[in-house]
Amino acid sequence: MRRLAAREDTDMSNPVVAEVVRGERVESAHRGAGAVVDAGGRIVMAFGDVERPVYSHSAIKALQALPLIESGAADRLGLSEREIALACASHSGEDDHVALASAMLAKAGRDESVLECGAHWPLGEAAARALARAGRKPGPLHNNCSGKHAGFVCLACAVGIDPRGYVAPDHPVQRRVTEAIQDVTGAKLGEETRGVDGCSIPVYAIPLRALAHGFARFATGRGLSPERAKAAARIRAAVARHPAIVAGAGRFDTEVMTVLGARAFTKAGAEGVFCAALPEVGLGLAVKADDGAARAAQVMIAALIRRFCGFDDDLRARLAPFVSTGLTNWNGFEVAVLRPAGPLA
């Protein structure tokens, strides 16, 4: 890997956006950037550098699932609403998740051997322990991305493409997926913005402004073709009705969408990226913690949702624990607080 220029090395000087307070001290501080954009591309709020391209990881799984729907593949194979939600998931590897991924592959006439995501122990600790308790080991179906990968396989099989090698950037599946991301976000995606994601598919670096704009379009359908807008609405509805599928018990996306229903779509990505859509107010949100911390990204996205959601006081109150979170120790005592700071305080 070539050595990067010094400027690029040290250019992350975004504001402090979240902090851990213990005793009476700020113990740790996270910097980050974020954008809130409407479907017309107008920036409603921005902090930090929102033009620097950041790898979007799993935060854009919902966009990566668009071709599966709009191609007609999902209908041709008779995918259920829960299976569509799983195609957008970073799931915990719970029994439900694994069964759904398996069922998707069966509908495509395949099994888990076609998956190219690799295997890992379930993200959900309870699910991992249950698997261990059963004396079993994880397979590719337990990979948190197995629903997305099953969706890629379904797309390929339903439109008559050989799914093998579907993780490669030049495979027809990835070309369709890349076209969709490019169309929705307006960002130019090419080799120079490409890396490899944890599950082996291409990951593209996209400015937060463009990601937020994309999720405003995803939230509203404005600026998208009618077919794409319909697919977006269908994905949002599927996830809103099945928030337990998109992540898992106790996890941020599941918990927040269980509270907010169709009012908010949220999706975490690796390295502190988070995207969200607020259909009721027509806004898209995208944040990145400089240091890649999931906890910082969660605080940022929760604080922005609270600020821009247009909710009533009851919903705002139910969102509060996600904005400012007590950190408890092993005896259950709250010993520190993680809370928004700087532009989000």
Place this chain on the structure above:
Amino acid sequence: MRRLAAREDTDMSNPVVAEVVRGERVESAHRGAGAVVDAGGRIVMAFGDVERPVYSHSAIKALQALPLIESGAADRLGLSEREIALACASHSGEDDHVALASAMLAKAGRDESVLECGAHWPLGEAAARALARAGRKPGPLHNNCSGKHAGFVCLACAVGIDPRGYVAPDHPVQRRVTEAIQDVTGAKLGEETRGVDGCSIPVYAIPLRALAHGFARFATGRGLSPERAKAAARIRAAVARHPAIVAGAGRFDTEVMTVLGARAFTKAGAEGVFCAALPEVGLGLAVKADDGAARAAQVMIAALIRRFCGFDDDLRARLAPFVSTGLTNWNGFEVAVLRPAGPLA
């Protein structure tokens, strides 16, 4: 918790010290501060704010174990070298760790019911899964701090103090521990620098410069009473001979000390704190990642050890994977690199 002044909220502007590079981009960047100090208190290297007090957490467990040794309690109860190493450990909850903690308590005439650390699933994933596989649940012995707590109980029982309430700041055990930390680091510890740690004992905020100075004294015995210097040497020897006890399979402290033996003592703490001692060159090291990330603290401490260790090329080469670490995806491909940056590049 009262709202802190704005200046204190946003005053962490330490340099970028570690970065994740994916594709050809810096994807994430960690800021931090660090100090390398000799036993006379001379700063050999410093970056970032090394005067700001930071909670030291488990990074100073070796200092917290000093009273157990120098009081004669360890000898009176016949603690083994492995048990002394466990008193300084943030262990993985492996069978060995649990058995040793249990044996320490038995030597004090107690059992796990005396522990006030709380319970959590073993830090070591393999250990957690093994426990689940056996159909069991974790108890306080599995808490990564159980060795330290067992040490506190041993100290109390051996010198005739009731161990109950030993986690409270004004309990005789904590008073002795606080005195030792204060003496070794030269920092003034009081209510205004105190928080509560994850295992419920007091955690004190100490400037990195003082922590590094303390570990230089711990490394050399210089500036300590003869009894304390002897206790420090004994703890270093115990950990050096049993690096698998102080953390666990695959973990940084265990792996690095397995490579370096008595040449380096390293100890991680929560929220991105790390301390180390280099006896051969008489230096103490202390770092803190602003954002609390363990991976950033590891890179910092490994980079500093490599720079100041005085090792031969072979040892430096064996240390290299800890300084610059390939991040592999679920298929085992290296997709990113975590490496030192800025003052540590």
